[in-house]
Amino acid sequence: MVNTPVRLAGFGLGLVAVFGAALGLGRAAGPDARPSPAAHGADQHGADQHGAEPAGSTKIPGGLQVAQDGYRLAPLTDALSSTGAQPFRFRIIGPAEETVTAFTTTHERELHLIVVRRDLTGYQHLHPQRAANGTWEVRLAVAAPGGYRVFADFQPAGRDEPLTLGVDVPAPGDYQPRQLPGPGFVSTVDGYTVTLDGDVTPGEESQLTATVSRDGAPVAGLEPYLGALGHLVALRDGDLAYLHVHPEAGKLAFTVEFPSPGTYRLFLEFKHGGTVRTAEFTLTTEHGEPGHTHG
Structure with missing residues (x-):
């Protein structure tokens, strides 16, 4: 039986105090599923754990921003399907507003796509295919309607460290949120x-x-x-x-x-x-x- 004293105590105050700025950035950049102007974030930090650390400030975890260091996750598909697999297409836009076509392989793939509903259900880990023009595509179906967060985990060629960018994409329909299961190991x-x-x-x-x-x-x-x-x-x-x-x-x-x-x-x-x-x-x-x- 799991025995752990870690509890959710003062989470609201602690999270707002420490990561209010990061959450604000994520909401400002992430929920709009359409491509948006580049918003510069902080340097990505760490090889095995992907996160970001602005100079002289607290670490900002990855995935809270749709754009960082001049790179932007630009969906070409504006909705997900809960009734059958449909192509999901996107691009990575670089600092000069060009579509990125060269990537460094990390963990045997050029890009890892993580999809999860905002209530933390429906997790999927996918590996899209990249066309020569830099457009990524994968057939994707989600289990139920709702708001989904799509994360692109990748390393552009010539960059020393990886990036994780995130954007919200809806799956239309009757959204029935689920309660997060209790702690357990x-x-x-x-x-x-x-x-x-x-x-x-x-x-x-x-x-x-x-x-x-x-x-x-x-x-x-x-x-x-x-x-x-x-x-x-x-x-x-x-x-x-x-x-x-x-x-x-x-x-x-x-x-x-x-x-x-x-x-x-x-x-x-x-x-x-x-x-x-x-x-x-x-x-x-x-x-x-x-x-x-x-x-």
Whole structure:
């Protein structure tokens, strides 16, 4: 049974005080699904965890802005479909207002596309195809109507560090929001049980280790996925600040820095038997107080 003292305490005040500016930027740049004029943000910071850090200020997580450092995520599709797969198309616009056509491969792909509803349901990790003119396209269907956040995780050629840009795209229909599941460090998916263990302190690097079992026994032979044994994305409830981390070589051990107190939804992808599965967790952190999890 999970035992953790981390709780959602004073989250509203802490998040507003520490990240009010970042949330304001995300709302100003993100909700409009149409391409907008470039809005310069802060330098992206970190190779395995994608975030941004303005000079002399607090880190701003990735995904809160549609434009940063002259790069802009420009959707060419203005709505998603919940009734069947439809092409979703977009471009990355560069500092000179040109369509970017050259990218550095990161984790075996030129670009990773993350799609999730704003209530943190319906998570998808996709790999679009890029045409020679720089237009990206992927067939995409979402499970239910609502507002969705689309994240593009990429590294332009010639840039030392990756970027994560985000934009809101609606899926028309009758929106029925779901309540976020309570905190827990055990997740089941397709008969697999995935357990997280580690210490979590907001604002500091935290170590999380995942174990995968089935029928009460550890699963042997996890297969590489995107060049590693697992793939972890964490999204902060409320503004959907984006944290993208990868494990140590040959392990399901992650180093991640949760930027603020609050509630996060974690999506851990792993591959076994030729199939990629996603285990989902809810984690809460409290300002200045470490939490320990035991699976």
